[in-house]
Amino acid sequence: MLLPAEKELRAVLARFAEARFRHDLQPTGRSSRELEETSARLCALTSTGSVDQALTAADALLEQLRAERRTAAAASRALAA
Secondary structure (H helix, E strand, C coil): CCCCCHHHHHHHHHHHHHHHHHHHHCCCHHHHHHHHHHHHHHHHHHCCCCHHHHHHHHHHHHHHHHHHHHHHHHHHHHHHC
């Protein structure tokens, strides 16, 4: 599976959080559509079928990306030494 870019994943998570917050505070047709659209995008990006699964997958993906970054940094330091 191809991993989404960290920046893109974080941007979609932020848009989802904003849409969810806005809809929970004052639900309207527009806020409902925004929430549906961002939920669908998050699910597509994480290859999942529900928002709960998408949020869990996003957390796991971000952790994997952090681990890869740490490994790359350690390898770079080892090569520099």
